[in-house]
Amino acid sequence: MTVLAQFGAGRIGQIHARNVAAEGARLKYIVDVNATAAKGLATAVGAAVADQEQVIADPEVAAVIIGSSTDTHADLIEAAAEAGKAIFCEKPIDLDLARTRACLAAVDKAGVPLFIGFNRRFDPSFASLKEALGAGRIGKLENLTITSRDPAPPPADYVARSGGLFRDMMIHDFDMARWLLGEEPVRLYARGSVLVDPAIGKAGDVDSAVVVLETAAGVLCQVINSRRAAYGYDQRIEAFGEKGLLLAGNRDARSLQTWSEAGIAGEKPLYFFLERYAQAYRAEMAHFLACLAGKAQPKVAASDGLRALELAEAANESLKSGQAVSL
Amino acid sequence: MTVLAQFGAGRIGQIHARNVAAEGARLKYIVDVNATAAKGLATAVGAAVADQEQVIADPEVAAVIIGSSTDTHADLIEAAAEAGKAIFCEKPIDLDLARTRACLAAVDKAGVPLFIGFNRRFDPSFASLKEALGAGRIGKLENLTITSRDPAPPPADYVARSGGLFRDMMIHDFDMARWLLGEEPVRLYARGSVLVDPAIGKAGDVDSAVVVLETAAGVLCQVINSRRAAYGYDQRIEAFGEKGLLLAGNRDARSLQTWSEAGIAGEKPLYFFLERYAQAYRAEMAHFLACLAGKAQPKVAASDGLRALELAEAANESLKSGQAVSL
């Protein structure tokens, strides 16, 4: 039975910890600066509260899950890598490109697997779109539209330390784009505005953005982001190709329609990432554990985290200059 | 150019008169007890106002369209038949079975074509369902669900002279059922209630009803009627067979969705028969004219009007007795 430790007992930490248990692996330790949170989660999943040194020093711990705050990721990755432990880390590795590269070099040197938590690759809708694409259902891909809108904007103080929309939010879409395009973008154009919340603008960020990516083959991909959608979490992908179009739409919880004087009404999409991606988080953890057990090859490479961040950096540059950026 | 005359200048008369014009035939006369209505429509379509005698006596009139009140249908049919004119008549021929049979005998003797206005056979949705069924898309038909609800109940005085829900409203569904089943029902069970408007009950009728038809082959067909639907005209057919299901749903006018905090909303269906069956009325008239020109064989026989009325009678009998009726 694989033994793991987890850094972070917040929202996402609770998801991962329970999924580890449900998949039949053992979570030995929970580490969190918030002692109450650590204690609560540890009790719930039958783990012990520990600190970083303890986790790193325990040879029984084969892998760590890093779900703590972004600024701790790189240090924890390096410590775990040095101790020879496999790593599952929430995106991003770090908000700084140089630090990210250094960190990956350390991982590379240590020869441990580093798995970045790009959960959307494990969403049933997107995974089946990817599969259909790979199976040639629409022939050669020619255009990709990724729409991604959060239900409500984050608090301004979160925005300030988030690294900005491109590194915090669109980074998931950049990963989706790279994954589905099947080749690296060579050109990027980014535009952004403050339309949702002036506080986000004051924090130096945008809350609405469009990015156009382009591959060497001339395939174009539009990514559309907003920090707020009145109808809830909007997560859709349209892949257009020579033989047709694949559409992974939003999903609702119950498939109940109400026909009334007001119209023909369906339900809103699943509210936010915890609901929409519940299955994805579970499948992602199952996959990570299968990789540890040597039963699967990782579907997300450490370099995927770096590549997505590089696109986010390029988007920031394009936004600033107002011009397209060659990659 | 085919020359026609029309009895009736009401709502349905206006539809037919304009469709005759649009199809390039000539409407020579309009007859209506309401002189103002007759005058108005005649002016609009370039016809003359006339009375019955004039129309029947004019040898130039090759065909008549009967869209006047139900109690005039049988007499007009007989008069036109005797004069050797082709006939397009709105359903029903008459509310009385014996009168209907006598009328058909007269038509038969005269050897003129009598076309009953079962417009739904010409609706694009239902016609394509019929076509797909005939083409074997779902294999052998095993079950049929016909849902038919009006947006709002008729006034009580209309109900009183309508002949009742089965002869006035469900008669259209009986025709759909016969047309799609492809064999005559041998058994019928009808239930009805007054749930929408007590005035309808006082007029001796029901406003909500379900009928189960059954063929010799054991295919079952449920017809579901209501005199009122808050969301508008509900006209749907589900045909289930060995290889699948065909679903002809409601149609809306614009295909506009609104996604908001209140949900994912589509438009209501086209409001009532004038809107929903506009294309059907046009296609029906085009077909009638094509038959007159010898370019098509009639898709609706005079006997179809009789058969549907017989089912309505049987439904009344079943409703009264509370038991199934063998046909």
Add this chain to the structure above:
Amino acid sequence: MTVLAQFGAGRIGQIHARNVAAEGARLKYIVDVNATAAKGLATAVGAAVADQEQVIADPEVAAVIIGSSTDTHADLIEAAAEAGKAIFCEKPIDLDLARTRACLAAVDKAGVPLFIGFNRRFDPSFASLKEALGAGRIGKLENLTITSRDPAPPPADYVARSGGLFRDMMIHDFDMARWLLGEEPVRLYARGSVLVDPAIGKAGDVDSAVVVLETAAGVLCQVINSRRAAYGYDQRIEAFGEKGLLLAGNRDARSLQTWSEAGIAGEKPLYFFLERYAQAYRAEMAHFLACLAGKAQPKVAASDGLRALELAEAANESLKSGQAVSL
């Protein structure tokens, strides 16, 4: 921690056993005539293999789950009731009405809770339809259409001992009907045919059926069954009322559309009850455990099993006589 034992280690047993574990209760014993199946499931969920006597005799076992073959249900219920244990039993209690009544009397005398596994009440779609109905979203209910088709017919030998379509399959729909109508049907008309598989006819059963239920208030409910649907498990409910219509449609797994030369294609529904009702089984067990813990009132009464069976019996009678049956 509630301690339970389970009879039956087949398909449905595996679902229940895992749900008990996931809900944090303890499954102490697994009983099954098939020793291999018992052993396999017991190992998977950390239970012991036992026989009936052992389970009944163990005072630590507070409740039993009965998921063994139908002919064992009544005896097991009575044994467990006598021992003062709470009972969760898959439908039906017994195929025989008299035996069912005797069994319920025993349960009543023992004063233990008996929960019948009408899982569909816990399906998110149907539960939210029920909730919306209760909240008055469509006003007074006027008509109900329940469509229920299996993806593929069962083997003929299953049919022979199943009790027939009405007691084996439509019994679920009868429960749905009673639950949603909110009043007992007073009249029933049933028709059935052999259209899918002649072997089912040879076994004395029908494979296609329609039943019309009617309440004292005049609300009509059509139930439509088939043992086979080419597109998979068809589980839909339409509730029509004075203010509109609630439609609980089929659900698919991934919400992926393919637009191609062949048309606009969506996915088929979740294949069969294990997939479609996975959430319902989980919620049902959670509810049963909550009831045991005194945290919820049972949403399914023992008498619900009897009432549904009575409707199935009446349907058999109506099918035989060809006439409606008063209840």
Add this chain to the structure above:
Amino acid sequence: MTVLAQFGAGRIGQIHARNVAAEGARLKYIVDVNATAAKGLATAVGAAVADQEQVIADPEVAAVIIGSSTDTHADLIEAAAEAGKAIFCEKPIDLDLARTRACLAAVDKAGVPLFIGFNRRFDPSFASLKEALGAGRIGKLENLTITSRDPAPPPADYVARSGGLFRDMMIHDFDMARWLLGEEPVRLYARGSVLVDPAIGKAGDVDSAVVVLETAAGVLCQVINSRRAAYGYDQRIEAFGEKGLLLAGNRDARSLQTWSEAGIAGEKPLYFFLERYAQAYRAEMAHFLACLAGKAQPKVAASDGLRALELAEAANESLKSGQAVSL
């Protein structure tokens, strides 16, 4: 009764001529270099064949419809304007910006109304989206996605004289964008590729393109074009705003679904512009005639043709330079 003359008896000419008749106006002359086409259409609608001089000289002709080839538009507009006739002209006025401006100056000087055939403004879906937007249904507009794909690429020789994708095809989308944004774009970025047909590349054009428009307020609009879509004419608009999203989707002809082993299939969209925009063409002509009768104010200004062409020019410039263009 308004009297009109029409230049052009091709596909679009046939549509307009019949719509004029259906709207109760009189089409006196048909002009076309193809004598057979002119004769055929003139006969069909009861008009006479004439040449340009005749039309211009006839004082009875109050308005002309220009549906001839693009290279004749500007000259015909000027001639008609000088003669004081109202003008309905298919887009574009001319492929050359300077020529377009000169032509508009002539129209302006003559003081006659010039109506550009931006038919999509009259499509029921898009018109109702515009209306809902204006009524504040989604609050302030924040993002706009216009997807526009033809079913099949035009022949290479058409491409050669079409003025290129931006002036020939996307010009319609530019008009939609301006119309819906409600303010002029101030910045544009265009990318295009040859993915569909190498012959289009050889003709110096692209067949796949994405353009990002931006307003001074920071609203972004993506336009996505392809010259080929396997599933037919793809004409969709998504307007996203602070209170939700408006989605004008594709429309099909019959609303028939087929559920089978292959999936849940709907129909393909209406095949191409003649089918999809049939209602729009009719409404557009009705509106033009209403304007002539002084009963409506023109919904499309002559300058709209110029503005859309300017955007197309800017797109060509951006495509060439690889950089965004300020407008």
